[in-house]
Amino acid sequence: MGKIILTGDRPTGRLHLGHFVGSLRRRVELQNSGLFDKVFIMIADAQALTDNADNPEKIRQNIIEVALDYLACGIDPAKSTIFIQSQVAELCELAFYYMNLVTVSRLQRNPTVKTEIQMRNFETSIPVGFFTYPISQASDITAFRATTVPAGEDQQPMIEQAREIVRRFNGIYGDTLVEPEILLPDNAACMRLPGTDGKAKMSKSLGNCIYLSDSSEEVRKRVMSMYTDPDHIRVEDPGKVEGNTVFTYLDAFCRPEHFAQYWPDYSSLDELKAHYMRGGLGDVKVKKFLYAILEELLTPIRERRKEWEKDIPAVFDILKRGSEAAREVAAGTLADVRRAMRIDYFDDAELIAEQSRKFSV
Numbered sequence: 001m002g003k004i005i006l007t008g009d010r011p012t013g014r015l016h017l018g019h020f021v022g023s024l025r026r027r028v029e030l031q032n033s034g035l036f037d038k039v040f041i042m043i044a045d046a047q048a049l050t051d052n053a054d055n056p057e058k059i060r061q062n063i064i065e066v067a068l069d070y071l072a073c074g075i076d077p078a079k080s081t082i083f084i085q086s087q088v089a090e091l092c093e094l095a096f097y098y099m100n101l102v103t104v105s106r107l108q109r110n111p112t113v114k115t116e117i118q119m120r121n122f123e124t125s126i127p128v129g130f131f132t133y134p135i136s137q138a139s140d141i142t143a144f145r146a147t148t149v150p151a152g153e154d155q156q157p158m159i160e161q162a163r164e165i166v167r168r169f170n171g172i173y174g175d176t177l178v179e180p181e182i183l184l185p186d187n188a189a190c191m192r193l194p195g196t197d198g199k200a201k202m203s204k205s206l207g208n209c210i211y212l213s214d215s216s217e218e219v220r221k222r223v224m225s226m227y228t229d230p231d232h233i234r235v236e237d238p239g240k241v242e243g244n245t246v247f248t249y250l251d252a253f254c255r256p257e258h259f260a261q262y263w264p265d266y267s268s269l270d271e272l273k274a275h276y277m278r279g280g281l282g283d284v285k286v287k288k289f290l291y292a293i294l295e296e297l298l299t300p301i302r303e304r305r306k307e308w309e310k311d312i313p314a315v316f317d318i319l320k321r322g323s324e325a326a327r328e329v330a331a332g333t334l335a336d337v338r339r340a341m342r343i344d345y346f347d348d349a350e351l352i353a354e355q356s357r358k359f360s361v
Contacts, residue, residue: 002037005030006146006180008085010048011062015069016209017294018193018202021252022152022185028074030150030183039080040144040326041070043319046086047136050129051120067315069212072305077318083326084319085140090330094337095132095139101168102135102161110134112157119205138162142177143330150183152192154201173340177333193252198227198245210294212301219298223291228283235282241273246286253293262292 007023009015015024031039043066048059063084070082085091107113113134117126129136134157141149141162149159159182166177192201195208202209210222226246232239241247250269259266266272272289275281308315338344345351 003035003148004144004146004178005036005039005148005150006042006141006144007040007150008042008044008140009066010044011059011066012048012052013062013204014065014211014213015073016202016204016211017249018209019069020073020212021193023150024070024073024075026150026183026185027080030148031074031076031079036148038144040146040329041075041080041082042085042140042326043067043083044085044140046091047133050127050133050136051122053127053129063319064312064315065213067319068305068308071308071315071318072212072301074304077322081322081325082318083322087323088143088327088330090327090334091136091139091143094143094330094334095136097337097341098135098138098165098169099132101165101172106161106164107131107134110157110161112154115154134158134161135165138165141180142166143333144326145178145329145333146180147178148183149180153184154192156182156184169337169340173337176336176340194245194248196222196226196245198243212298213305214298215302216295216299219294220291223287223294224284226287226290228286232283236279238279239276239281239283241276246283246290247273247276249290250286250293253290253297258289258293258296263289 005027007027009019009023027039027041030036043063045059045063049056052058067082071077075082113131116122116130120130122130137158138161141159142165149155149162151159159180163179166179169177195202195206196210197206197208199206199208210219214222223246226249227244228246229240229244231237250272254269256268259268259272263272266275272281272286276286335344335347339347342348
């Protein structure tokens with residue numbers, strides 16, 4: 001069997017730089033690498049509804065926003081299957097069967113679930129769908145026989161739970177499902193890009209994002225208001241780069257050639273950091289350097305997005321065809337699962353013949 005990727009995003013808003021460094025940039029590289037036989041990219045609307053059930057319009061409107069961001073970043077529908085989760089009904093049935101293989105206490109121990117519950121203040125009233133979304137995610141991954149799941153480190157507990165479900169299913173019913181591996185970002189700074197306010201994670205709900213579709217002016221405002229070192233009050237003061245959001249972003253996005261292009265006073269990021277730490281370098285200059293780097297990255301993404309925005313029906317057609325192709329693959333996996341679980345009654349000629357003999361005596 002070949003190497004297969006499954007990855008995706010919840011359509012709760014436009015995608016931002018955290019998505020880009022955490023997975024989007026890598027997805028494009030992997031899609032174009034020729035190392036994978038299939039790449040499935042899911043817009044996880046059903047999962048998004050687990051904590052937005054009272055606001056389906058939010059999800060409905062953001063389907064196209066996420067699709068546009070995918071296409072603008074270089075996801076190619078000729079190389080990757082982009083689909084909408086809710087349009088693949090087989091995923092729900094697989095999740096239903098997997099629920100019998102996971103205990104409530106195991107779900108409660110999942111660190112990602114615990115963190116998300118706290119973030120949403122669900123401690124006293126957790127929606128069942130939200131509580132069980134690790135099981136739904138296992139369904140998404142296994143339905144496409146994914147060998148590889150590109151994701152951030154915060155998703156490691158989710159992938160491990162999917163692996164447990166696969167092992168338990170195969171142990172009971174025989175080898176049927178594929179056990180996935182997580183593929184983490186190769187740049188440590190990309191593991192968890194902080195928000196512009198210095199908070200631990202860039203988040204739509206916290207309003208500390210730089211969106212991929214933001215205008216040049218919006219990006220400039222975000223960068224210039226970025227959290228730095230609160231003790232670096234005067235230019236001559238020594239500054240800290242650790243925990244300094246501007247330098248974290250430079251770790252994620254800066255390349256050696258950027259110095260020759262935008263700031264020839266320095267030859268490397270290490271040299272820039274050394275100057276900042278010993279004092280004599282103001283935050284504004286560093287922020288302007290970061291802004292130039294981000295503009296170089298985001299300008300072509302903005303331009304490609306604007307081109308796709310001119311033909312929204314074509315984008316919906318891509319999603320429709322992708323969802324149909326994804327459903328065909330998931331149906332094949334579901335058929336194997338039903339066969340392994342011995343619930344393929346109408347397709348089991350041997351069972352029908354056996355029962356016929358039993359009752360003809």
